[in-house]
Amino acid sequence: MHAFALWVKGTDLSWLVTHHGWVWATCEALHFIGMSILFGCVGALDVRMLGLWKSPPVAGVNALVKWGVLGFLINLVTGVLFFVGEPLQYVDNPAFRFKMLFLFLAGWNVLLFYVTGVADQVESLEPEDDTPFSAKVFAGTSLLLWVGVIFFGRMLPYLGTSF
């Protein structure tokens, strides 16, 4: 792992990210913007399924998920750039490991939501319809995991030494 980190640190891209101050700062801003888009669009579907926001049809809120994916892609690109820029401050950071674990679980949760057919089951629900219990479990898990991702992301400089 350390050998890999050292190799990454030696690449031209790594130099580019850390040599110019504005690249890192711009990526930080984009990372937070992507987070807001992702959390807003995915969170909207979660609160709809939990029954906390029953006024729209589920299919309507589901149409926002592709925008959530856009937010995720922004964060994937900027996140990879952070790692490439300063790999050594992440590989041993416990907060980084937890963040990756929560990200992995959140991805797994999305996959199960679509594979198990629960997504199709709720797609036809109209305004004020209640969702089945299984959908509420997926929604609650999703919210919890994404809040966890934000928490451990924020803890990167405090549980570890990243900036």
Add this chain to the structure above:
Amino acid sequence: MTMKDGYMGYRSSPDAQTREPVSEDAIDRAIDETIRRYFMRHEPPARAYARVLGAAQRPSAPRRDGSAVRSWVVGIASATAALLLVNVALHALGVVSAQVAPDANSRTSLFLLWLSSTSLARWVNESETIVGYSGILFLHTLGLAVTVGASVVVDLRMLGVASRISVGALLPLFRYMWLGFAVNALSGAMLFAADAPRKAANPLFELKLALIAIGVAVMALMERRLLQAQSGVPLAASQPRLNALAIASLVIWAAAIAAGRLVAYTF
């Protein structure tokens, strides 16, 4: 006798003539009668009917609980934004009072120094546990994700995405936005107290506050427009304005986030 007793009550109660000479009902009836008589003699043009109908619909815009508080928040936010923008402009022109005359700003500096020396600020700074600085920072980030996230959903819907969501169905989201904003105002105030003199000296911090104030004002404007739409005032007429508000909201929140992130990297 109450006002509701109406015409008959006014006639039959002698002492009402001194305290309540004319009841509201009596005035209404008199007006109705006058109008009826007038209309029987003159048939008004269709335009007049339209105008009366329009006037009757306009004041029916609903006033939800807490809207007075919200107007105050918006008013104060706008005033703050204006003040801060002026300040930022001065900064941009290079007129920093501390540079011109170090003593000119001493009262503000004293306040900021005092603020950062309070036991609250010291606790925020020195607490090693998760409830200290890092925990408050996490709440600040979560509040940002909730407020801006819900705003993004509303803005996207206004711009035609997810059109199966009816516009009225968006209103409950504003509760989440105001909640997130409240969390961030509180946590932000604590983070500011912990580092007051440095933050206050950073023009990017002022720019961030100004952008937030404008963002909140845009948010409140949108909520008011949607509330009006819910009570029957057609939305189509103000669609261009709503589109503009949605785009403004997206741009302003993105700029506020960028400014906020830069504050962390400029000192």
